[in-house]
Amino acid sequence: MKEVPDEIKKEMEKLVREINYHNYRYYVLDSPVISDEEYDQMLRRLKELEGKWGYILPDSPTQRVGAAPSEKFEKVEHKEPMLSLDNAFSIEELRDFDIRVKRLLGTKEDIEYTVEPKYDGLAVELSYKEGLLYKASTRGDGYVGEDITANIKTIRAIPLRIEGVEIVPEEIDIRGEVYMNIDEFERINKERIEKGEPVFANPRNAASGSVRQLDPSVTASRKLYMACYGIGYVKGITFKSQYDFIQWIKKARFPIPVYVKLVKGIEEVIKVVKELEELRKSYPFETDGAVIKVNNFDLQRKLGAKTREPRWAIAYKYPAHQGITKLLDVIASVGRTGIITPVAMLEPVKIGGVTVSKSTLHNWEEVERKDIRVGDYVIVERAGEVIPHILGVVVDRRRGDEKKVTPPEHCPVCGSKTVKEPGEVALKCINFNCPAQVEERIKHFASRRAMNIEGLGDKTVELFHEKGLIKNFIDLYKLRQKDILGLPGFAELSSKKLIEAIEKSKKTTLARFLYALGISQVGEYASKLLAKHFKSLEELYHIEAERLVQIPQIGEKTAKAIEQFFNNEENLRAIEELKSLGLKVENPDYEGERKPSPLNGLTFVITGTLPLPREEVKEMIEKYGGKVASSVSQKTDYLVVGEQPGSKLQKARALGVKTISYEELLRLME
Numbered sequence: 328m329k330e331v332p333d334e335i336k337k338e339m340e341k342l343v344r345e346i347n348y349h350n351y352r353y354y355v356l357d358s359p360v361i362s363d364e365e366y367d368q369m370l371r372r373l374k375e376l377e378g379k380w381g382y383i384l385p386d387s388p389t390q391r392v393g394a395a396p397s398e399k400f401e402k403v404e405h406k407e408p409m410l411s412l413d414n415a416f417s418i419e420e421l422r423d424f425d426i427r428v429k430r431l432l433g434t435k436e437d438i439e440y441t442v443e444p445k446y447d448g449l450a451v452e453l454s455y456k457e458g459l460l461y462k463a464s465t466r467g468d469g470y471v472g473e474d475i476t477a478n479i480k481t482i483r484a485i486p487l488r489i490e491g492v493e494i495v496p497e498e499i500d501i502r503g504e505v506y507m508n509i510d511e512f513e514r515i516n517k518e519r520i521e522k523g524e525p526v527f528a529n530p531r532n533a534a535s536g537s538v539r540q541l542d543p544s545v546t547a548s549r550k551l552y553m554a555c556y557g558i559g560y561v562k563g564i565t566f567k568s569q570y571d572f573i574q575w576i577k578k579a580r581f582p583i584p585v586y587v588k589l590v591k592g593i594e595e596v597i598k599v600v601k602e603l604e605e606l607r608k609s610y611p612f613e614t615d616g617a618v619i620k621v622n623n624f625d626l627q628r629k630l631g632a633k634t635r636e637p638r639w640a641i642a643y644k645y646p647a648h649q650g651i652t653k654l655l656d657v658i659a660s661v662g663r664t665g666i667i668t669p670v671a672m673l674e675p676v677k678i679g680g681v682t683v684s685k686s687t688l689h690n691w692e693e694v695e696r697k698d699i700r701v702g703d704y705v706i707v708e709r710a711g712e713v714i715p716h717i718l719g720v721v722v723d724r725r726r727g728d729e730k731k732v733t734p735p736e737h738c739p740v741c742g743s744k745t746v747k748e749p750g751e752v753a754l755k756c757i758n759f760n761c762p763a764q765v766e767e768r769i770k771h772f773a774s775r776r777a778m779n780i781e782g783l784g785d786k787t788v789e790l791f792h793e794k795g796l797i798k799n800f801i802d803l804y805k806l807r808q809k810d811i812l813g814l815p816g817f818a819e820l821s822s823k824k825l826i827e828a829i830e831k832s833k834k835t836t837l838a839r840f841l842y843a844l845g846i847s848q849v850g851e852y853a854s855k856l857l858a859k860h861f862k863s864l865e866e867l868y869h870i871e872a873e874r875l876v877q878i879p880q881i882g883e884k885t886a887k888a889i890e891q892f893f894n895n896e897e898n899l900r901a902i903e904e905l906k907s908l909g910l911k912v913e914n915p916d917y918e919g920e921r922k923p924s925p926l927n928g929l930t931f932v933i934t935g936t937l938p939l940p941r942e943e944v945k946e947m948i949e950k951y952g953g954k955v956a957s958s959v960s961q962k963t964d965y966l967v968v969g970e971q972p973g974s975k976l977q978k979a980r981a982l983g984v985k986t987i988s989y990e991e992l993l994r995l996m997e
């Protein structure tokens with residue numbers, strides 16, 4: 328490896344420290360002190376130095392993304408078992424808990440407790456050695472979990488290095504809950520529905536599914552957070568109490584629960600628990616209770632644990648947001664991409680203060696799997712602000728006259744035959760001119776995250792469509808004030824405003840426009856990716872799927888859908904027409920000219936120990952366009968030979984495969 332000059336090392340260390348600090352300002356404190364541009368500039372400089380010198384600091388922020396997908400999760404043994412919690416379902420049970428604690432401690436004095444929200448996500452342990460994050464694992468069975476280090480590193484709120492405190496312990500395991508906000512959960516599900524993929528039942532499943540992912544780039548594409556609340560094995564520092572510990576990790580830049588209160592006596596606990604029951608409604612994530620912990624660590628040790636739960640803590644569970652009601656009908660609803668989803672029409676029922684009369688059933692297979700029949704009594708759940716969903720049927724209440732639900736053979740709107748592609752769950756209407764789709768497409772085009780046409784809501788689109796003013800989204804740009812003046816809700820001022828809003832939307836970004844087009848498989852995330860890789864809209868005209876799959880995060884299905892869209896002359900003409908009507912697409916997301924790929928088409932195999940971890944070398948090769956295989960064959964172009972090579976070297980020699988050193992590999996990449 329090239330010798331890295333001291334001043335370069337220093338610059339890199341400084342960059343890493345600063346970027347990590349600004350990450351913390353942004354993702355934990357939610358109060359950035361520099362602009363995105365300044366941040367990007369530092370990150371770019373760091374990447375440049377790392378690329379040039381082949382030297383990467385262990386806590387470099389560039390290591391948050393980019394690890395290659397793995398085939399399975401390795402097992403990790405927790406040095407201290409990760410326990411679960413006993414539940415209290417009533418205030419009475421909370422008081423019983425306090426009585427038990429006092430009895431076991433042989434005291435009549437009020438106990439000090441901490442109260443925190445109970446996050447509904449998945450428990451994760453972060454292991455630090457000499458301040459560096461070296462392992463992250465799931466809870467598993469409490470004793471052995473799974474190694475999810477690469478995925479966890481993509482969560483920006485999690486420190487890669489313990490900083491900001493005087494004592495950095497030799498070793499410390501910090502535990503907490505990884506969770507997802509409700510709006511992110513909804514965004515992902517919406518994208519999954521568009522792609523005809525099964526949806527996540529709740530934010531917890533979505534968080535868990537995102538973390539227990541073999542491909543870290545998928546984890547990276549989802550917004551996850553963590554709240555740290557507990558300690559496992561520790562060496563080199565001692566804490567007096569839960570509250571002290573929380574203050575310390577806060578200082579050490581860990582994200583802590585939004586609310587941690589120290590109180591004395593169970594009556595105070597009850598007050599806070601009730602306060603939290605109100606507060607939780609304003610949180611952007613789901614909590615399913617409050618966790619009450621004996622504050623003092625000595626007392627915790629005295630109380631000890633049962634097999635699975637400690638005696639010093641309890642979870643107070645808030646009543647679940649569920650209800651039982653009658654399923655009146657299942658109707659078929661056609662979306663913008665032609666996907667036909669079943670919607671449950673319910674006898675109105677109050678759940679958690681909100682009246683629910685409709686619920687999504689996601690797809691027809693789910694209806695069949697849950698054997699949901701019209702006339703059934705069903706269990707409906709409304710978690711947080713999330714769209715309600717049906718958990719299942721109360722089979723005991725069946726009377727025998729309930730009707731099975733069959734997927735529609737014809738589109739309920741245009742009447743054309745429905746189709747189901749082999750291997751897909753989604754049932755579709757493939758008539759591009761189906762009025763339902765047309766309307767939905769226009770609504771999508773105008774929506775806030777797409778072209779953001781203010782004042783053009785769903786109802787207005789329906790009205791204009793019904794009046795024959797718009798048959799597609801191009802027509803929007805042809806609307807004049809006199810066309811809409813006088814329609815319900817459109818007086819002089821409001822019609823003028825809408826026309827202005829339409830005019831304003833003509834100047835947009837490539838990412839928004841691509842999203843607005845409503846190409847199947849292409850949600851906001853994929854649109855942004857495309858914008859990063861393609862300078863202009865025109866570069867996508869007649870694009871080939873092969874080129875698209877070179878973008879690591881773009882899969883074959885998405886690539887095909889994009890190819891199809893941009894090779895359809897009808898579509899290209901439509902875009903050109905939009906342009907002639909004044910559409911101006913800018914692309915601030917473009918990340919510059921792509922690097923040349925000197926290793927394009929070459930296959931490498933690695934043997935022996937290299938100066939960098941093998942995963943990183945693999946990543947580097949892939950970044951420059953090469954492939955890495957696990958065994959030597961005729962197809963291998965180069966065997967990269969490190970120290971103490973294995974049997975692959977003999978095999979390469981036998982097959983006449985070229986062998987190169989690590990330094991030679993670096994030269995190939997230049």
Ligand code: IVH
Pocket residue numbers: 410411412443444445446447448449450503504556557584618637640642
């Ligand atoms: S303390 C031994 N604190 O709830 C103490 N747990 O049902 C164990 N959880 O496995 C955990 N928020 O995944 C603690 N503020 C909080 C929590 C919390 C959520 C989860 C955790 C635990 C589960 C038990």
